[in-house]
Amino acid sequence: MDHGAENYARFLSGDEDGFVAIVKAYKDGLLLYINSYVHDIYAAEELTEDTFVKLGIKKPKYKGQAAFKTWLYAIARNLAIDYLRKHAKHREQSLEGYREIGDERNEAEGLYLQETRKRLLYQAMDQLKPIYQQVLWLLYFEGFSHKEIAKILKKSVHNVETIAYRARLSLRAVLEKEGFSDEDI
Amino acid sequence: MKTYDEMANSALRRIHAHEQRRKKQFCIGAALSFLVVLGGFGIWQQGQGQKQETFSAVKEKQTPPAEEAPVYEKGGADQLGWIRYEGKEYVQVAGADVSQLVIGDYIGQASEMPGSYEKDAQTSLGIDGALYQVDGHAKWLLLRLENGGEVLLSASGS
Numbered sequence: 001m002d003h004g005a006e007n008y009a010r011f012l013s014g015d016e017d018g019f020v021a022i023v024k025a026y027k028d029g030l031l032l033y034i035n036s037y038v039h040d041i042y043a044a045e046e047l048t049e050d051t052f053v054k055l056g057i058k059k060p061k062y063k064g065q066a067a068f069k070t071w072l073y074a075i076a077r078n079l080a081i082d083y084l085r086k087h088a089k090h091r092e093q094s095l096e097g098y099r100e101i102g103d104e105r106n107e108a109e110g111l112y113l114q115e116t117r118k119r120l121l122y123q124a125m126d127q128l129k130p131i132y133q134q135v136l137w138l139l140y141f142e143g144f145s146h147k148e149i150a151k152i153l154k155k156s157v158h159n160v161e162t163i164a165y166r167a168r169l170s171l172r173a174v175l176e177k178e179g180f181s182d183e184d185i
Numbered sequence: 186m187k188t189y190d191e192m193a194n195s196a197l198r199r200i201h202a203h204e205q206r207r208k209k210q211f212c213i214g215a216a217l218s219f220l221v222v223l224g225g226f227g228i229w230q231q232g233q234g235q236k237q238e239t240f241s242a243v244k245e246k247q248t249p250p251a252e253e254a255p256v257y258e259k260g261g262a263d264q265l266g267w268i269r270y271e272g273k274e275y276v277q278v279a280g281a282d283v284s285q286l287v288i289g290d291y292i293g294q295a296s297e298m299p300g301s302y303e304k305d306a307q308t309s310l311g312i313d314g315a316l317y318q319v320d321g322h323a324k325w326l327l328l329r330l331e332n333g334g335e336v337l338l339s340a341s342g343s
Contacts, residue, residue, distance in 0.1 A: 016197060023193040045186060049196050056200035 005068045012059060023052055026069070029142055030076050032122070036133040037080035047083055051076045073138065074152045124174045132167035139164055266310060266336055268300035268326065275300075275326050275338035283335045288327055289318035295328055302328070 010018025035044035125133045138144045150157045265277040295302035296313040314330035324340040
């Protein structure tokens with residue numbers, strides 16, 4: 001049992017510290033994952049909280065080691081997609097707002113991506129298509145398998161493998177453009 | 186940006202608020218369901234009561250009370266004659282003026298019909314007569330008694 005599942009079991013048995021531990025373990029990863037959809041760090045923060053609230057309200061049954069984290073990311077994705085649908089027509093923001101959001105985002109990245117190499121990789125991913133960003137994030141930063149990513153994104157495993165292959169090619173091109181050598185990549 | 190604890194506390198507050206709301210909604214739902222069931226039961230009972238009343242009324246109509254059938258004691262001072270003819274009861278109309286009536290077809294002898302003129306009946310008036318229909322009045326019969334008297338009989342309830 002991973003720590004998330006263990007803490008979730010504690011929360012289900014009435015121990016709220018288990019819930020706090022879940023938030024501590026998954027908050028940053030979820031925040032950056034959701035941000036790859038909504039590209040708004042404040043909205044991503046709200047949606048991250050919504051994901052935890054949904055976990056606390058629905059209380060799904062735990063079915064195995066990977067299931068808990070997969071479920072959490074699948075919920076986060078659904079919430080992000082709902083948010084994009086609702087806000088599709090109201091996404092204009094001021095330049096100042098963008099600067100502030102940029103600062104907050106750097107803070108979030110700094111907290112979660114402490115290795116410089118990872119940060120550079122994440123920033124390079126920002127130039128990719130959203131679907132490439134999402135697959136690479138789940139693959140490289142969250143350690144999900146292709147099968148688990150397929151579950152989260154509601155796609156076939158083959159489809160995920162194809163997207164991951166293309167995403168890697170695109171990322172390589174971006175990194176080369178940024179001046180990284182083959183060895184760095 | 187919220188810290189871990191801030192986000193955890195905020196999420197827990199929202200979860201508790203949701204649970205409170207759900208409990209409240211459940212209580213309201215249960216109370217409403219109870220009222221609906223109670224109302225339904227009341228309506229059903231009212232329907233049953235009306236059914237019983239209708240049934241009793243029909244029953245009462247179908248079986249007229251015993252006192253409707255006139256029973257007269259032989260020789261009583263206030264005796265009124267009556268006859269049952271073709272399932273209807275015809276009762277004497279006291280003090281009726283029969284001189285203007287047009288006599289119709291002869292029906293039969295009163296002593297042969299059930300009623301107060303029936304021969305050998307306990308309540309028999311001890312007198313016979315010929316029974317006629319009355320032209321223009323389907324609910325009336327005229328009885329011409331042996332002693333020369335005439336009696337008008339009217340269908341009861343008319």
